[in-house]
Amino acid sequence: MTRGYIVPIGGGIDKVKEPEVLRRFVSLCGGRKARLVIIPTASGDRSTGPGYEEILLELGVKRAVSVPFESRTDCQREDWLELIREADGVFLTGGNQLRLGTTLGGTPVSTLLRERNADGMHIAGTSAGAAFVSEHMIAYGDEGATPRRRMVTLSPGLGLTNRIIVDQHFRQRDRLGRLLTALAYNPFAIGTGLDEDTAIFIAPDDTLEVVGSGGVTIVDAHDLEFSSVDALKANEPVTLIGIRLHILVAGDGYDLHARRALPAGATRPAASARSARDGTR
C-alpha cells in the first residue's frame, strides 16, 4: 500500500476567483471521479459543511458530502464512517483545532482516517484542520516573532505524520515566534508555517510541494547549537542558535527526510530506499 497525500492548507483559501489549492486537491483525488467527504467539526457554524459541498461540486467532483460530527457519540455513526470508507479524499475545515482533538481523538473516526490515509486516501485540512493532521498540534499561542518560553501550547493531533509541526495564517498573524518555541521544546520535527491560501502537498515519500498564492516558511532546528528554553522562567524570550530557515513559494519543494529544499525547476532526486523506522520520526 502507498500512503495517501497529506495536505495542510494555511487558511483563507481563495474559493472563487483562483481556487488553485482546492483545484489541485480535487485533481489529486480523481477529478470527475472523486468522492470527497468534508468534516466540518472544527467550525461552530453549521453552514460551513454545506458551503464546501457546493464549492467542491462546482469544481466537478462526483460526490462531496459533509459529515458533521459534533459529539463523541456522533463519531460512532456507522453511516458516516461508511462514507469515509468509500472516499477518495477527506477535507477538514477550519475553526477551532481543539474541537477536533477533543471530539474526534481516540474515536473510530480518528482510527479510520489514519488507516485510510495509510491505504492511499488523501487528507487535506485548512487552518484548524491543517494544525490537526500532525501528531504534534499547535493548540494556541501568542503572536510575535520572538520565541518566549510559554508562548505556545501543543496538544496531540490526528497523527498522520510526526515529521512536521504546522502553523497557519503564518505571516498574516506573525506566528514565527510560537513556531520557534515549539521547535525549541524538541528540535526533531520540521516547522512549516503556511501563509493563507497556500498549501503543502506531502507525497507518500515525504517530499512536499507548495501550491497557492502565498509562501511557506520552513524552520529546521536539526542543527540547533544552543537553546535556553530549559533555563528560563515564566514567559522570558528564548535564545536559539543555529536555526535554518527557508521561504518557499508555489512550485518549490522540500524533502522532509533529507531536510533539503527543492527549488522549482531543480531536478528531484529519486526517492531513496528508507527503513520503516525512518518514517516514525
Add this chain to the structure above:
Amino acid sequence: MTRGYIVPIGGGIDKVKEPEVLRRFVSLCGGRKARLVIIPTASGDRSTGPGYEEILLELGVKRAVSVPFESRTDCQREDWLELIREADGVFLTGGNQLRLGTTLGGTPVSTLLRERNADGMHIAGTSAGAAFVSEHMIAYGDEGATPRRRMVTLSPGLGLTNRIIVDQHFRQRDRLGRLLTALAYNPFAIGTGLDEDTAIFIAPDDTLEVVGSGGVTIVDAHDLEFSSVDALKANEPVTLIGIRLHILVAGDGYDLHARRALPAGATRPAASARSARDGTR
C-alpha cells in the same frame, strides 16, 4: 525482535532503605550481568550521574556508567553512543524535562535510544526522565485537581510510545487537573499519574505492572461523553463528563490496549495477536 520494557518512575526513588524500584529494574536488565548507562542530562547537578553509578554498582550490576550529554554537540560523541549500543538498560535521571527535549531531540542519541528499545534494550526514567519517554510529554503546568484550559504545556518527548501521557510526583504535587487537561485536548492517550517512589513496568505487549511504595492513577478518557475545552477562554475550568479512573498499587496491572485494569492476583489473559497498526496509537 521484542521491544524492551519502558519504565517511567514518579521521582523520589528510595535509593537506600527499600530500593525496590531500582532493584526490579536491575533484575530486568540481567542482574549481575547488567551493563547500564545513566543519562543525567535533565539534572543541572554534575554529581547526579556519579551518584547513580554508585547506587547501581552497589545493587550488583556489572557496569554502570554515566554519559553526561550537556550540549547537542555532545550528542554526536561516538564513544558515548557506543556505550548505549552495548547497554542492557538506560536510566534517565530527574531534573528538567525540557533540557532533555531541547538537548537530545532530533540527535543520534534519541534515534539510538528508540532503535535499541525496539530491539530489546530496557529504558527507565525518573521524574523528568519519566515524562520524557513518551511521544507527548508534559513540559510544565499548574497544580490543582480541577482541569483548566491553559493549565498544561505539552511538548514532543522521546517517543518510545504514544499510548500514555506520564505525570510524576502525582499526589505529592496535586497534579490531577493538569493530566485531565492534557487528555481533554485529545482523549486517545491514557494518563498515568505516578506517585513518588513508584514505577510502571510496561512490557513489550503494552501491559504494565506497578512497582514501588506509592500508587498510580490511571486516567482513561476513551469514553469521554462531553468536554468543554474547545469552548473556553483563557484559563477557565473545563467540564469533562465520562472519565474512567483507576488507582493501582504494587502488583496491580493494566492493559494499555484493552484499557483494562488487572488487579494483583487476577489471572492475566494471554496477550492477543495485534496488528502492527495498533501499536502506533
